[in-house]
Amino acid sequence: EAGVTQFPSHSVIEKGQTVTLRCDPISGHDNLYWYRRVMGKEIKFLLHFVKESKQDESGMPNNRFLAERTGGTYSTLKVQPAELEDSGVYFCASSQGAGGFVDTQYFGPGTRLTVL
């Protein structure tokens, strides 16, 4: 079974540019999460999709971040325009949903974003 995949693995952009990150969850997983780890700090929650619906987006830092999950399969996270403080590793995770709140979340390898 393929795991969670993320693309690209690295992205280096200039301040003010736009970047789109993609996440492909494990097939059949209804729950999809985005997290971010800023240098030296803990991994922090950004948002949670159940199928194509945003269940919780309380962790999104501001309106420069836009996440979509059209069709309830893969998800994209767009940062527009990027700022220096957006640099970090963006993780995606998915879970089946059958276990209620005890679901194991399976993580992708992350996208390392550097904003210059």
Add this chain to the structure above:
Amino acid sequence: ILNVEQSPQSLHVQEGDSTNFTCSFPSSNFYALHWYRWETAKSPEALFVMTLNGDEKKKGRISATLNTKEGYSYLYIKGSQPEDSATYLCASTSGSARQLTFGSGTQLTVLP
């Protein structure tokens, strides 16, 4: 405790040593405690999910315990090997939220 806290921040041990780390989490509204093993540039690997007070889980040489009343979990590694070198992350879920709240991790280095 308001946040998830892990100690120590980093740890160096010799091959063959046994070691343990601590995760402290808010005990009010607690639902589940997750442990992950993470090597940089790879996917964090799920180790355990625990929910009940007194839970103990084991996977090979790695085991974990949970105390929900006092809000802590221990992760034990018996007979550490160089391939155990990684960052060990704990995360809790609480209330009705499914999001994981992570600690900052314990970076383990096992010296051959």
